[in-house]
Amino acid sequence: MIDVNVSLFRWPTRRLPDDDTKLLVRRLRANGITQAWAGSFEGLLHNDLTGVNDRLAAECIEQGEEILVPFGTINPMLPDWEGDLLRCTDHHRMPGIRLHPDFHRYSLDSEAIQRVFALASEKQLIVQLALRMEDVRTSSSVFSLAEVDTAPLAKTVEKFPQLQLVVLNWSRDLRGPAFGDLAQLKNVCFDIATLESAGGVGKLIQEVPYQQVLLGSHAPFFYHVAAMLKLRESELGEFITTAIAGGNAARLLAGN
Amino acid sequence: MIWDLHCHFTGLEGRTPDERMANLIEYADRMGVDKVTIFMGIRHSLDPTPEVFRRENDEVMQALSHWHDRAFGFAYVNPNYPDESVAEMDRMIADGPMVGIKLWVACRCSDPKLDAIVTHAAKLKAVIFQHTWYKTRGNLPGESTPEDLVVLAKRFPEITFICGHSGGNWELGIRAIRRHPNIMLGTGGFDPTAGMMEMAVRELGADRIIYGSDAGGRSFASQLAKVQGADIDNAAKKMILGRNYQRLLQPILNDKVQK
Ligand SMILES: [Zn+2]
Numbered sequence: 133m134i135d136v137n138v139s140l141f142r143w144p145t146r147r148l149p150d151d152d153t154k155l156l157v158r159r160l161r162a163n164g165i166t167q168a169w170a171g172s173f174e175g176l177l178h179n180d181l182t183g184v185n186d187r188l189a190a191e192c193i194e195q196g197e198e199i200l201v202p203f204g205t206i207n208p209m210l211p212d213w214e215g216d217l218l219r220c221t222d223h224h225r226m227p228g229i230r231l232h233p234d235f236h237r238y239s240l241d242s243e244a245i246q247r248v249f250a251l252a253s254e255k256q257l258i259v260q261l262a263l264r265m266e267d268v269r270t271s272s273s274v275f276s277l278a279e280v281d282t283a284p285l286a287k288t289v290e291k292f293p294q295l296q297l298v299v300l301n302w303s304r305d306l307r308g309p310a311f312g313d314l315a316q317l318k319n320v321c322f323d324i325a326t327l328e329s330a331g332g333v334g335k336l337i338q339e340v341p342y343q344q345v346l347l348g349s350h351a352p353f354f355y356h357v358a359a360m361l362k363l364r365e366s367e368l369g370e371f372i373t374t375a376i377a378g379g380n381a382a383r384l385l386a387g388n
Numbered sequence: 389m390i391w392d393l394h395c396h397f398t399g400l401e402g403r404t405p406d407e408r409m410a411n412l413i414e415y416a417d418r419m420g421v422d423k424v425t426i427f428m429g430i431r432h433s434l435d436p437t438p439e440v441f442r443r444e445n446d447e448v449m450q451a452l453s454h455w456h457d458r459a460f461g462f463a464y465v466n467p468n469y470p471d472e473s474v475a476e477m478d479r480m481i482a483d484g485p486m487v488g489i490k491l492w493v494a495c496r497c498s499d500p501k502l503d504a505i506v507t508h509a510a511k512l513k514a515v516i517f518q519h520t521w522y523k524t525r526g527n528l529p530g531e532s533t534p535e536d537l538v539v540l541a542k543r544f545p546e547i548t549f550i551c552g553h554s555g556g557n558w559e560l561g562i563r564a565i566r567r568h569p570n571i572m573l574g575t576g577g578f579d580p581t582a583g584m585m586e587m588a589v590r591e592l593g594a595d596r597i598i599y600g601s602d603a604g605g606r607s608f609a610s611q612l613a614k615v616q617g618a619d620i621d622n623a624a625k626k627m628i629l630g631r632n633y634q635r636l637l638q639p640i641l642n643d644k645v646q647k
Contacts (some may be wrong), residue, residue: 146559146583147583148582148583149582149583149586149618149619150582266579266581267556267578267579268524268525269521269523269524269525269556269557270522270523270524270556270557270578270579270581271524272524273524326579327607328399328605328606328607328610329399329603329604329605329606329607330399330400330411330412330415330603330604330606330607330608331411331415331607332607332609351582352582353581353582354579354580354581354582354610354613355580355581355582355613355614355616355617355618356582356613356617357613357616357617358580358609358610358613358614358617359609361419361607361608361609361610361612361613361616362607362609362610364418364419364609365415365418365419365607365608365609366418367418
């Protein structure tokens with residue numbers, strides 16, 4: 133199984149039971165995960181993202197037991213973010229990058245995000261867009277985070293037909309037409325980490341083709357088993373469960 | 389054995405309470421949840437008049453009628469109408485099948501308007517569930533924090549209260565209640581943030597924690613994960629998932645059997 137939404141290192145305001153990479157890998161393996169796409173909590177607040185991504189790449193090699201795949205953090209509000217992106221691709225050979233528009237404060241129709249989408253498309257990178265990391269009702273007032281306005285996202289993505297976009301932690305923010313329009317685009321996938329409602333995955337695949345739904349846990353910030361249990365809560369059948377739990381992500385990684 | 393403290397009709401498919409209840413039980417079955425507790429109607433009302441909370445409770449009664457072996461009900465009452473709330477508790481609990489009360493966001497629970505309601509609940513041996521949150525950007529005007537619940541619990545040290553949602557921001561909620569042994573922690577209705585259950589067991593002890601989901605708005609999966617995914621021992625998990633709630637309900641269930 134492939135978990136497309138994990139993060140390494142320390143959450144800024146709390147120690148987490150699995151914020152040591154060895155422990156996280158042990159947990160993932162115990163729950164049947166054979167590959168996990170890893171971002172970095174350091175990427176939320178650090179400005180030296182080159183260093184952040186170097187540490188992430190090294191940690192995945194040294195502690196990842198060949199299941200961790202690094203997704204470097206890109207902040208398009210920083211000078212020469214392009215340098216970071218090129219280092220992710222050309223030096224670290226990462227298959228994708230992760231964006232945090234809430235922490236880094238840009239809108240989903242900004243010039244900034246469009247430049248990232250353009251360069252990522254050219255470089256054939258998977259772009260993970262994490263709409264949030266935490267319920268804003270509980271996030272530290274130090275961050276003064278607000279919900280990201282998702283209304284313009286579908287229109288922005290439409291301009292980049294070659295883009296491979298994976299939206300993470302989206303379910304509180306993407307609703308109604310903003311979700312519906314985005315779900316129409318075949319090059320957009322959605323993880324299930326923040327998906328709620330009884331039988332949420334079963335309901336989701338009535339609104340978006342199952343081929344666009346990916347197992348993501350948001351571990352170690354969330355208990356990893358939450359995402360695993362969601363696959364059981366809905367009556368999905370083996371074929372669709374297998375696709376969501378890994379087949380779709382494997383296809384994405386293979387680039388088709 | 390898994391008993392769920394906290395469910396609603398919201399977030400479920402179905403036009404009627406009966407249809408939604410059948411759906412809820414189907415998901416409960418898939419997740420190994422033996423019993424659910426349901427409160428409030430298909431449409432929630434922040435500050436319901438007596439007419440509205442009676443109608444909401446009637447919906448729960450209707451749903452319970454086919455599921456006595458699988459479901460408990462709590463009566464939704466409003467401290468802004470103390471007399472009518474007490475009368476509703478007689479209708480739903482003393483003379484009906486319900487076993488607890490739900491207090492939501494109409495009035496902060498530190499208010500003396502709650503006194504008649506909680507003393508009557510204690511007389512009926514009914515479970516008292518109080519919604520609580522600490523919202524970074526501010527609570528609703530009538531929305532309680534765990535500290536409001538502490539004010540109430542100190543007035544009635546012999547009565548047990550449940551701190552719903554663990555205060556949402558559980559690092560604060562657990563701290564607020566830890567030195568007040570007549571407050572138990574309800575774990576449903578916030579994200580499955582790792583470390584929550586470990587801190588709760590460390591600060592409160594496993595015997596003060598009760599699993600609940602807040603399904604159908606929340607998923608059973610994400611909320612069960614807080615217990616099943618926590619680094620706590622199996623005895624603690626059993627207590628949190630059902631034994632503690634069973635112990636709390638035992639007096640009123642015994643009374644109902646005798647009737
Ligand atoms: Zn609730």
